[in-house]
């Protein structure tokens with residue numbers, strides 16, 4: 642059983658913030674977060690939900706220090722429940738960022754470096770300030786390439802084993818713009834009528850990086866990069882292995898439903914995206930220097946809101962953790 646102090650800590654410390662009415666979460670709801678392994682956990686974390694559908698701000702932890710097994714379990718459970726976890730004020734350098742990434746699983750090599758140059762690199766730089774300090778502007782090919790991230794997507798869904806989470810560490814942000822918007826495909830799935838949910842069960846989707854990047858421009862993907870990422874088949878409905886929660890797994894890389902016409906595929910995928918991304922279901926994250934944000938690529942969709950690279954500097958470092966395996970085996 643959970644220790645009484647755990648109950649007291651959570652009853653007194655957890656509050657809902659943001660646009661909704663303040664409320665204290667039910668103890669049972671919190672217990673379910675930590676019951677993944679059935680072990681008692683003496684938590685020192687404070688968890689503040691940030692949107693009705695998903696997301697939490699978590700304080701009371703220094704991610705620069707090594708995490709023990711119980712804390713790793715707890716963080717996995719928080720990810721399972723809240724999908725997006727914001728750890729403010731962490732200021733991790735690359736070494737600490739990678740160590741935290743490895744504590745959550747196997748780091749995922751950047752498909753761009755791997756596909757273009759055959760190099761394994763765990764970090765991606767998001768924004769226009771490069772590692773050597775060079776600042777790129779709007780007309781640079783790399784800046785244009787990153788506008789592909791302004792379409793609703795989930796990271797790495799075009800890989801046979803897509804990513805579990807992305808982990809973003811924020812260095813510099815623009816004074817204006819540069820937010821990332823998120824929605825929960827789990828909440829959106831739960832809002833579908835039951836007969837629609839049943840119709841989707843058992844379907845698979847072709848995810849194709851070359852298809853999604855063709856919207857950015859004909860030169861967005863080099864031939865070697867394209868050859869390294871053949872289209873893959875993913876389950877349309879995914880199930881969280883810890884909680885049993887279901888969601889649709891689509892986004893900009895989803896080209897078509899296997900065995901369906903392009904027209905019928907677009908009707909289903911685009912129709913779902915339209916319903917899922919209604920304004921009040923969107924959480925727009927305003928990045929803050931020093932914070933670390935982890936999001937669950939299995940069930941969230943996100944997109945960049947854009948910013949003016951001629952006027953502003955933006956630099957964020959991102960790693961990802963590999964998923965458990967191909968979604969077809971889930």
Ligand SMILES: [Fe+2]
Pocket residue numbers: 790794795796943
């Ligand atoms: Fe992304």
